[in-house]
Amino acid sequence: MPSTPPPPRPPATPFPGPPGGPGAATFAWALLPLVVPGAGAPLAFGIAAGRRPTAATVAPAIAYTAVFLGFFALILPFDVGETPDWALWSAFVLMVASTFGAAVHLLAVRRHVWAPRSPAPVPKPVPAGDWVAPALDQAARLREDARRLAEGDPSLAKRSGVGRPDRPRRLDDGGLVDLNHAPAAVLCELPGFNAALAEQVRERVERLGPFQSLDEVIVEVGVAPGFERHLREYAVLLP
Template sequence: MSHPSRPMNQKPSAPLQAFNALVEAERKSPGLWYFFVTVFTAGFLAAVPFWHAYSRLRRPALRTMAIAYTAVDLFLVLLLAITPSSGSPEAEDSSLSAVAGFTVVAVTIAACVQLRGIRRDVYATPPAVPAHADPAVARALAGRQRRDEARKMWNSDPSLARELGVGRPDLRRGFDDGGLIDLNSAPAAVIAQVCGIEVQHAESIVEARQARGGTYFNVGELFVDVSLPSYVQQQLVDRAIV
């Protein structure tokens, strides 16, 4: 026996729509479930968000608050248990229902107010760490700046640059050029060390330099004379001066 199929355009039930709306709200703004649990349970589960926050942040103050709200929740349960039902004769003379209602409202409001800041702390996006905050990155950026400054000196005052030993760390003149290398005078071992390339490539550079008389006017001329891998060329573009 076949069962009637559900119409394709039939909308989800109201509870399902409400659940989907809550899921979407939580996705857009994480931590809203703190308020949903507190409000929809009328404060009876108000301690749950505080225990969750304590498990994430490990703050003693949050543990104290979680314990306090747990005690209040237990008090609410006890109060609800001893409150006469609305249809019983005792309900007319009992003020417990009024006390219970006031307590529920007070607990719900107080918890929501306190959870506003706690939720931000638990679900806050970690601040981006600036690249220069990493010591290794800071050293690399400082070296790049030193190379730029030394390269400008090399182009504007080559005599001073040579006197300071720019591009020739093997001369030990004490000037920090950030790691430049003079392709027209540096030995192969120094070229390999400064540029971080294999010695055989550095030796090929020196051999080509000697073959043409010892002078390159730009790095591009070297690339024409010597076949070098792309990573070696990139290192030379960054480090070489001529």
């Protein structure tokens, strides 16, 4: 087990803003609709929505994109030279309105879009052991709660998967193992157990029925004295 948890990865901050606020280069971005009439407005607001995805940037990006597509919807249905005057004038008005309107709009939201971002807080290193003890205490409390459930309502404990890590669980039992029902592969994970000891437990339960106490397990199976404390910590006996 590592002595310290892995440090959290700092969040990425694409398109970092200038340290002192919006710079002169952002004026070129705001005037993009004048440089590229029609396509400049959705392009500039697309950049704004990518950097600062709020209602003030996403909604205009959608609106100016719709206007840009509307321009072609008015022109393309007709053959060259046969476009009616109303379609030409409508397309012209859309183009002029989106070009100059978007430039003014971008200048108005320039500070909002390019405001400098607060630097991400640097995570403090966690001293060794500071996170281990609370985790162990939490697991011990979970085991104690699961034991009380097993004593008070064994049927519910079985349905909830107490002591059966090989089955889907409905609650966290802190790592308990039911010696009377868990398969040999699970019993092998207990401290002091091996494959032969696990099979011995399974054969004994199948032959004589469930164990009634941990003392009975320790005497009949022959658990090494050095592992008795660990067995009492992690073993549970459901009827």
